[in-house]
Amino acid sequence: MGSTAELVQISLAPQRPQPKPQWLRARAPVGDNYHNLKTLARGLGLHTVCESAQCPNIGECWNHRTATFMLLGDICTRRCGFCAVPKGKPGPLDWDEPRRVAEAVATLGLKHAVVTSVNRDDDNLGGARIFAQTIEEIRKLTPECRVEVLIPDFQGLDEALKIVLDARPDVLNHNTETISRLYRRVRPDAIYDQSMELLSRAAHFRDTQFPSMLTKSGIMAGLGEEFEEVVDLMRDLRKASCDIMTIGQYLQPYEKRLPVERYVTPEEFAEWKRIGEAMGFKHVESSPLTRSSYHARQQTESGNA
Numbered sequence: 001m002g003s004t005a006e007l008v009q010i011s012l013a014p015q016r017p018q019p020k021p022q023w024l025r026a027r028a029p030v031g032d033n034y035h036n037l038k039t040l041a042r043g044l045g046l047h048t049v050c051e052s053a054q055c056p057n058i059g060e061c062w063n064h065r066t067a068t069f070m071l072l073g074d075i076c077t078r079r080c081g082f083c084a085v086p087k088g089k090p091g092p093l094d095w096d097e098p099r100r101v102a103e104a105v106a107t108l109g110l111k112h113a114v115v116t117s118v119n120r121d122d123d124n125l126g127g128a129r130i131f132a133q134t135i136e137e138i139r140k141l142t143p144e145c146r147v148e149v150l151i152p153d154f155q156g157l158d159e160a161l162k163i164v165l166d167a168r169p170d171v172l173n174h175n176t177e178t179i180s181r182l183y184r185r186v187r188p189d190a191i192y193d194q195s196m197e198l199l200s201r202a203a204h205f206r207d208t209q210f211p212s213m214l215t216k217s218g219i220m221a222g223l224g225e226e227f228e229e230v231v232d233l234m235r236d237l238r239k240a241s242c243d244i245m246t247i248g249q250y251l252q253p254y255e256k257r258l259p260v261e262r263y264v265t266p267e268e269f270a271e272w273k274r275i276g277e278a279m280g281f282k283h284v285e286s287s288p289l290t291r292s293s294y295h296a297r298q299q300t301e302s303g304n305a
Contacts, residue, residue, distance in 0.1 A: 021263050024249060024288050068114040068150070068293040069101045071134060072127050076118035078189040082177070082220065084253030085118055093126045095133075102137035105145060113138055114293040116150035121189075127152070128160035132167035146170040148216075150292055156194045158201070165205045171244070172202045173216040175292055176237070179229045186223055186258065196240050203241035214282070218246035218292045224261040227268060234276050243282045247272050248290035264288065 075090040076083065105113045115134050120127040128151075135147050148171035154160035165172065180192040199215055206213045217237055221230065230247070237245060247269060252260050269286040276284035 024251070024263065068116055069104065069134075071097055071101070071115060071117040071130050072120045073118060077121040078119045078187075080177075080189070081186050081258040082223070082250060082253075084257070090118070090120060090122065093120070093123060093130060095130070098130060098134035098137040101134050102141045105138050106141040110142065110145050112146045112148065113142075114148045114150065116292075117152060119152045119189075121155060124154040124157050124160045125163070128154060128157075128163040131164045135164075135167040135169055148173060148293070150175065153190060153195055153198055156191070156197070161198060161201060165202065165210075168210050169213065171214045171216055172206075173218070173244075173292060174198050174202070175218045176233065178219055178223055179225045179233050180236075181229065182223055182225060196236055199237065199240040199242050207241070214243040215241065216244040216246070216292075217242050218248070218290075220250035221247055221264045221269075222250040222260050222262055223258060227271075230272060231275055234272070234279060234281075238279050238281065245276055245281050245284050245286075246290050246292055247284070247286040249288040 072093065073090045074086065075088045076085045077087070077090060079087050101113075101115065115131065115138075117127060117131065131149055131151060135149065138145055138147050147169050149164060149169045150173040151161075151164055153174065174195060176192065176195050177190075178186045183190060183192050195217075199217055202213075202215050206215060219230070219233065234245065249264055249269075250258075250260060252258065266288060269288060269290075273284045273286035276286070
């Protein structure tokens, strides 16, 4: 790992944007379902990570009436170098938000709902309670719907993680985002080992209290990692007894975010999938356009098979 000065120099060095290869071209978001879901989210005062994170799959997913709801507002307390979500001082927690998310899930008739959030380092316990209440509200209105939560690290706070786990989500997802060597550059407010410990604690809860729950994590490729460093991270996730892994191509959301170091080929993504499944993951979703919640329902069904 280089010095802080070196890291800043690398981050700010001007680079000519690389042209996107053919395999990264996604369909533009159009269609009645896309517009209906957008209207529904606006009407209920909800945020979706699909929009906030500029997901390339928004057209496909929304036309299949699936979306990832983002809790705790749309302002993040962290300064990750890859993320499109605005940073700053967030407003107060919205305790009615879980009810409105559940209403949206019921209106859409979802079989698999994904719920994530911004980081709220100003109130980790409150954020955890919002997650738990959202799980409970969804199950009241749509008991047959599987609930997947993509949670922050809660700054390693055991009590916050326990609040979420006690609500018994069907999938507990926490993304490591990148390899350990790049954390200071990509996730300066996070700790690699802390994320691995969170996943280990979630797996222990699964093994001792809720065996049908799946644990999951994901990363972005193209930020400067080597192929074998991703394989090493996969080994760490398996040591943490992680069930499902996602690997997708990082795309720079706008100029002041980290640049794309390279576009990983579909063949490399396929090889990571082969290696991961040989390691014992129940499912590995690995392709250029893969995101955490892309094909989430199919991932869970595969993981429970």
